[in-house]
Amino acid sequence: MTTHRTLGVLAVAGVAALVLAGCVAKRDVAATGALAVTSTDSACEVSDSSATSGTLSFDVSNRGDQISEFYLLAEDGLRIVGEAENIAPGASRTLTVVAQPGEYFTLCKPGMVGEGVGKAGFSVAGDRVEATGDDAEQNQQAVDLYAAFVKDQVEQLLPAVETFVTAYESGDDDAAKTQFPNVRAYYERIEPIAESLGDLDPRIDFREVDAVADGLDWTGFHRIEKDLWVPAEDALNADGASAWQDWAPSTPQERAAFGDQLIADVQELYDYVHSADFQTALESQGAAGLSNGAIALLDEVATGKISGEEDWWSGSDLWDFAANVEGSKMAFSLVQPFAESKGDEGGALVEQIDSGYADLEAALAVHGSLADGFVDYNELTDADKRELTDLINALAEPLSQLTVTVLG
Template structure:
């Protein structure tokens, strides 16, 4: 078994303080003084190897400062998360043992979570409620600075998702290689969600996404070795005698034989290595430089690309052909798309009536699509198998995707106008 190696101990490009405005939660981006709404100072955070102690659980809206001290033996991170537990409002990373760092954010009224991440991988520890009360805050600062903060915030989101993907893939590979297929089957769609939320990042890295996430039909068509999630998936859900491949013609069992233990070890370790490569990339300078070069256009384009993933693969049921877990991928793609949109939403909204109208349509589109998905389950509680959906169910989801795709396709132009 090859064990994942993290790079938490090295100096990261974005080391130190990442001070980010809470753009994803702000209703406007106006030139106003945040000091009028007040500020909260003196919040302290003590992170150890097994705890995350925050000195308070409430604050007034405005500028919040968290002084983070690492009392543990591993490099750590501290996050302030939005109420969905997914969006990152602010984070400070690469806090060495014995060191202290500060995180400053402009926080709007609402519910949040605080969490520490010793070792900078996994879900983190000590997640706790944090409430901000008071009046809504308008953010002061040059437009360019605010846009860079949005890009920084998305970089933090991607790093967090990949950091959680690392140990999740390790456990999936352990179960798969040891022959514990029941455990691997249960984990498979949940593990993939981390990847599906940020899939366009991997797709930009040459053959990395094909190695991690290609379907059998795609690998064969391009003459590539078939590896990654879906190669493991076919072992876990052995094709039935009456099953067809994704081309709808070839019997799935034709020429198929379950992998030997040695082959399972190779496929599992290969996926581990490829995810490690992704982890190293998003924690390196090339990723930061790429996001900076694309700017907010990259974020809006990312929102569009993830919805395209749903429209071209998940809605057809061809992505997770053997397991039928496509709705998990569907939901994760939508979450990732909505996250990217949330970071540029205010810029579009500030473009006058046309921008406000566009934002309103996109908000409604996400809401309608999420509600339709919720009728079939959730990422937390599980989704029904894709093949249980009726033709009417599929048409409804397709119509809602198309309804959202139209205004979303105009987002980048509006943001850059």
């Protein structure tokens, strides 16, 4: 949800259990032996499915017809440990990371769009290793991992929006309804990025009441949402006004215009996150930006999702809720090592935040998941909403101290 505020750029990626890529001496890399990766337009073949903890080197060769990327993903399949990008056909790139023991996934993304191909499990055994390198190195690696995460989410968002719009414009409302909350999850994990780009987020994600208040044309996800879940004649908007005041279901021509506009706006977001301006903006904020991103996404939950005002007609607020929490938690996990390095006070704060996320996730899981779907928001009882609100508040308090701790 977009409200009247300015958010810092969100930063998410990595996990606390992973040592940031590149924070090791180059001489240590050769000792591990390189893993060969072959990327084609339909496959991603890695020479081995396991390795010993420490510095891992992946030599990636693109034998396909499209520019490709290679990812090492954390166990949840979402968080990016390392990425080699912009590998032209016939070219090779080397990705070097330091990985702790655990389970991972490898994945290639020909064309730099969609979910990728050849996703396979990858195991790391052995002892934990410690990183070397100064704060500047680690800060840069954190920025780079976040940039990779954002690109990945937008690369999945764009084709998902195109498929969703095709269903909407063709009148296949059942298919569009099914896709709506899942498509939005990609956007909700990185929403503050669009919010930093002037009127882009309002075009993509403004609710009707926000557009009216700001005197803007109402477009984007929520304009389409109302077409898909046509309100009853006596229904009210979130602001208490008649749902039919100054609104009517879109004609086929209007649907085409709204759908094409959403694709164009997401394409603009795609172009931005693949630009030098995006990288420069991230680097200018560093670890403090990552911390503020964790706080900003939890604010998204507290100011809209928990009240049920975001997806007013579809009742799919819990999907947005969960995606915001995922993004917030990943932002926190990336700056967690910075906080822990501040001594006992930082360590205690990390433990408190960790516990807060665990409690909130457990309560949310009672109502479903992003993978399997959630209940309609209207099915939550007042007690359910109070519990979630209390847990958000309990997490928000220590999380609000994170930036000061990281900078201290």
